[in-house]
Amino acid sequence: MTALLEVSDLFKTFGSGEAETRVLRGLSLTLAVGEMAALLGPSGSGKSTLLTILGTLMKPTSGCYTMLGQDLVTADDRALTEFRNRHIGFVFQFHNLLPDFTALENVVFPTAVREGRETEQARERGRELLVRMGLEARVDFPSANLSGGQKQRVAVARALMNRPELVLADEPTGNLDRDSAMQVMDLIAEINRDEGTTFLISTHDEKIASLCARQIVVGDGLVTG
Amino acid sequence: MLYGLKIATRYLTASKAQTALLVLGVAVGVFIFIFMSALIGGLAEFILSRTVGDISHITIQAEDPDPAVLIDDDGHVLAAIERGRARTATLPDAATYLPLIKSVPGVVAVSPQIGGAGFLARGAQVAQVSVTGLEPGRESAILNLRGYIVEGSERLGSGIVVLGETLADDLSLRLGQTLRLQSSTGASAVLTVGGIYDTGNGMIDGSSVYVSLPTARTLFALPQGVTRIEIKLSDLNAADTTALRIAALTGLDAVPWTDGAEQLMEALDAQAQTGYFLKTFALITIVIGVASALLLSTYRRRPEIGIMRAMGAGRGFVIFVFVTQGALVGLLGGLSGAALGYLALLPFPSRDAFEAGTLPMDITQGSYGLAITLTVIGAILASILPARSAARVDPVTAIGQ
Known part of the structure; x- marks a missing residue:
């Protein structure tokens, strides 16, 4: 299988001197194109830090990280922002939608910010994604008025808007009831299967993890299983 | 964006x-x-x-010749020019400059004038006055005489004088009454009060009188020329630059109102x-x-x-x-x-x-x-x-x- 991303010997240290905390200690990992993997591990094991680095929102202290053949450790902020916009989607635990915008406007954001305007083509794609998420009746709803499950589905649609190769999901169902959680996971699995999008899902939930084809266990800053 | x-x-x-x-x-x-x-x-x-709304924005004043002496080789004084007690200088070619000055942008009025000192007498009462001769029909070109008239008219004709209310009160003069005006050159004329004005400026109201330009020529023995040219501008803030322009055009000494108005x-x-x-x-x-x-x-x-x-x-x-x-x-x-x-x-x-x-x-x-x-x-x-x-x-x- 073709590798989508590769990290090797990744270190991340916060603070210095006595306050220095090593979160990642030489972590190495490869994700293949089209994989659906769960990232497991106890709190403080470095899962969130790893996701943040993979999402190019933070740089490692040392180590290598390449995705789609691009070195993402040495790239500058502008290049990383553009790369993130085109190739990586995010789903956060608390959905993190823009509260003053409608569901559709939230979904369209990644494309609009890249193109400098909301095109009809982008709106059409956004509507399709919301329909696919079962939110056809909520397209023009202010996002602040949606339920928790609906917000998370909007967040999934937003993550998929630019057809990214990788979607990073940090506890995407952690804030949802069981039914809503399963709905969201079913959607993720469906998109992974239909469109070949790679998913890396950080979770504490064994049941959610079991829905993924691969489980990556992180412990003490390293991949342990 | x-x-x-x-x-x-x-x-x-x-x-x-x-x-x-x-x-x-x-x-x-x-x-x-x-x-x-x-x-x-x-x-x-x-x-x-x-x-400064009612004063000349630019004034071209005739200059008296400088005092001078002519001395021969032996040191004897052959001739001497002394500055007179009264201003006698004139602008003899004023008429040729007037169209030129009028054509300068920003100039809204040009008033050739003859000015001098004189005495106003009515019976035994005498007052020293400043006499100004203005073009008949254009009396309000610089000072808005028409706007300040409280009795009679500002129109200056032959034998007519217009004077301030304070002066009229001092001499107990009323509209239509006659008086004698004697200039500093000694010439005199009997004039009729054609109008009385009140500008609110004590200096003008108490000691200035206006006559027609021909009357002033007789009084000051000036058959041609004038003693000054007063100019009004549409923008009084442009006086300095316009004065320079007029001076360059005419070669005359054009003085803007801002000279002497530093305070x-x-x-x-x-x-x-x-x-x-x-x-x-x-x-x-x-x-x-x-x-x-x-x-x-x-x-x-x-x-x-x-x-x-x-x-x-x-x-x-x-x-x-x-x-x-x-x-x-x-x-x-x-x-x-x-x-x-x-x-x-x-x-x-x-x-x-x-x-x-x-x-x-x-x-x-x-x-x-x-x-x-x-x-x-x-x-x-x-x-x-x-x-x-x-x-x-x-x-x-x-x-x-």
Whole structure:
């Protein structure tokens, strides 16, 4: 299988001197194109830090990280922002939608910010994604008025808007009831299967993890299983 | 950047009450700016019109020849030119210069005059006066005689004299009465009082009399030429440059009204400086208000800025969104303040109808365009700091991941 991303010997240290905390200690990992993997591990094991680095929102202290053949450790902020916009989607635990915008406007954001305007083509794609998420009746709803499950589905649609190769999901169902959680996971699995999008899902939930084809266990800053 | 404009607009409309208060604050600052501009400008206009509105803006005065002596080789004085007791200099070629002066841009009136000293006598009463000969039919070219006439008419004809109310009272003169005017050259004429004026200036009302130019020629034995040419301009602030222009055109010594009016000019400058300070303070208030409101907004929207950055919005986009908010607030506040200022100035009398006891506001000097432009620029500058602060938001910290 073709590798989508590769990290090797990744270190991340916060603070210095006595306050220095090593979160990642030489972590190495490869994700293949089209994989659906769960990232497991106890709190403080470095899962969130790893996701943040993979999402190019933070740089490692040392180590290598390449995705789609691009070195993402040495790239500058502008290049990383553009790369993130085109190739990586995010789903956060608390959905993190823009509260003053409608569901559709939230979904369209990644494309609009890249193109400098909301095109009809982008709106059409956004509507399709919301329909696919079962939110056809909520397209023009202010996002602040949606339920928790609906917000998370909007967040999934937003993550998929630019057809990214990788979607990073940090506890995407952690804030949802069981039914809503399963709905969201079913959607993720469906998109992974239909469109070949790679998913890396950080979770504490064994049941959610079991829905993924691969489980990556992180412990003490390293991949342990 | 259309999308950035949309986000900025949405942020402003999302907090309507907060935005309205911010715009109102800016509008009040602009209102003060405009009000002060109209007041300071109007006041300067008022002072100038009251002090120099009725005088010649540029005067070409005939110069007496300099005293000189002619000495032969042995040191004997052959001839001596002494300065006379009375001014006798004339501008003999004035008639040829008048069309030239009239053609200079900004010149609205040119008045050739013959001036000199004389004595006004009625019975045993005698008063020393300043006599001015004016062109008949153009008596109000410089001093608005017509506007100050309280009895009779300003029209100067043969044998007619127009004098001030104070002088008329001193000599117990009434309209239609006759008097004798003797010039400093010794010539005299019997004249009839054709009009009495009251300018409110004691000097003019108590010692100036006006006769026609032909009468003045007889009195001062000047068959041709004049002793001075007075010029009025549409813009009295252009006197210095126009005087230079006239001097270059005619070769005559054209003196602007500002020569010898240094104290008045200093006072007006000081008043203008006060205005600049007040307007600057108003602008500083606007800048501080916009900056603090946007800084607060930046802080409140930190998570959203983090989300936008995570979704691929660059730092430049974030800066644009916040600077655009500042510009929109400045524009809305500027327009509202300008409209408020204009409405507030409407009830004041126009610049031509200032009255004692009212504020001499000049609605045309509100500097509306300048106020709006400076406000928008100020608001943009004020938003740069919050915008840069927003662009530096760390998405990881802001989102709380």
